[in-house]
Amino acid sequence: MIYDENILIKQARAGSQRALSQIVKHHQNGVYSLALRMLGNREDAEDVLQETFLAFHKSLPRFKGLSSLSTYFYRLATNFSLMKLRQKKTRRPEHHTVNLEEAFEEPDKKPDPMQSTLNLELKQRLDEALMQLPEKERAVFILRDVEDLPGEEVASVLKISLTAMKSRLHRARNVLKEKLSPYIRGSET
Amino acid sequence: MSAIKKTDQKHHCRGMGTVFSQYLDQELAQQVCRKLEKHLKDCPDCQTYFDTLKKTVTLYRGLGPQKVPADAQRRLYKVIKLEAGKKGSKK
Numbered sequence: 001m002i003y004d005e006n007i008l009i010k011q012a013r014a015g016s017q018r019a020l021s022q023i024v025k026h027h028q029n030g031v032y033s034l035a036l037r038m039l040g041n042r043e044d045a046e047d048v049l050q051e052t053f054l055a056f057h058k059s060l061p062r063f064k065g066l067s068s069l070s071t072y073f074y075r076l077a078t079n080f081s082l083m084k085l086r087q088k089k090t091r092r093p094e095h096h097t098v099n100l101e102e103a104f105e106e107p108d109k110k111p112d113p114m115q116s117t118l119n120l121e122l123k124q125r126l127d128e129a130l131m132q133l134p135e136k137e138r139a140v141f142i143l144r145d146v147e148d149l150p151g152e153e154v155a156s157v158l159k160i161s162l163t164a165m166k167s168r169l170h171r172a173r174n175v176l177k178e179k180l181s182p183y184i185r186g187s188e189t
Numbered sequence: 190m191s192a193i194k195k196t197d198q199k200h201h202c203r204g205m206g207t208v209f210s211q212y213l214d215q216e217l218a219q220q221v222c223r224k225l226e227k228h229l230k231d232c233p234d235c236q237t238y239f240d241t242l243k244k245t246v247t248l249y250r251g252l253g254p255q256k257v258p259a260d261a262q263r264r265l266y267k268v269i270k271l272e273a274g275k276k277g278s279k280k
Contacts, residue, residue: 017270024269028262033255046261050268057269126248145249151214170210177238177245184244 031077038081052076129179141172
């Protein structure tokens with residue numbers, strides 16, 4: 001099926017549930033993925049998923065389409081994720097916990113158990129390191145290096161300059177490299 | 190390598206380090222690229238540093254997107270009134 005964003009937005013604005021459904025289906029994994037990696041748990045990621053598409057649904061009559069839907073959804077999801085992190089900080093100091101069994105469940109695949117354990121351990125290390133980054137650097141890194149968005153789009157999502165984006169990305173990459181280097185070197189021997 | 194030379198080398202490497210990220214993203218001008226590649230060849234410390242940085246980024250890039258779990262998707266569609274077969278929905 002061809003996904004034509006402009007046509008679907010028009011149809012959704014006119015009240016088509018099918019068009020709205022197509023838009024949601026097309027973007028839901030990106031939004032969920034970003035939220036999961038920003039927040040580190042499935043429950044909060046699902047909240048952000050719902051908040052993002054609810055906000056879009058509500059704003060549809062006034063939606064101007066100044067940026068691509070991808071940029072728009074990533075922006076909403078990042079903002080909701082950052083808000084959630086701030087709310088948690090003000091409520092009570094909390095260590096980030098990553099529920100890996102939930103976060104990385106892959107129900108469709110039945111891989112080799114040994115490989116599965118290695119993958120899980122690797123993913124755990126990657127995620128733990130990610131959660132230790134400052135929130136704004138984490139957002140840049142996830143959007144650029146995990147979600148694979150172009151640098152210009154990352155800057156647009158976060159409403160920061162390209163220079164600021166590159167600076168945060170550079171810092172984030174270096175911090176992660178430092179945290180993971182013992183493991184990376186160990187795995188090469 | 191003498192202590193003085195080692196200090197000079199480290200200072201020089203710090204300057205090169207700032208461009209590693211851009212090199213990874215292939216954003217450097219050709220001339221700067223060549224300079225960096227020559228430096229990497231001559232400096233095992235920087236080569237190790239760069240290899241680890243590259244491996245780190247590659248591992249994260251390999252994570253890929255997470256699929257929305259089926260139960261979460263059901264709840265999402267319910268919330269925004271997109272349940273399949275919902276009465277009164279336009280096609």
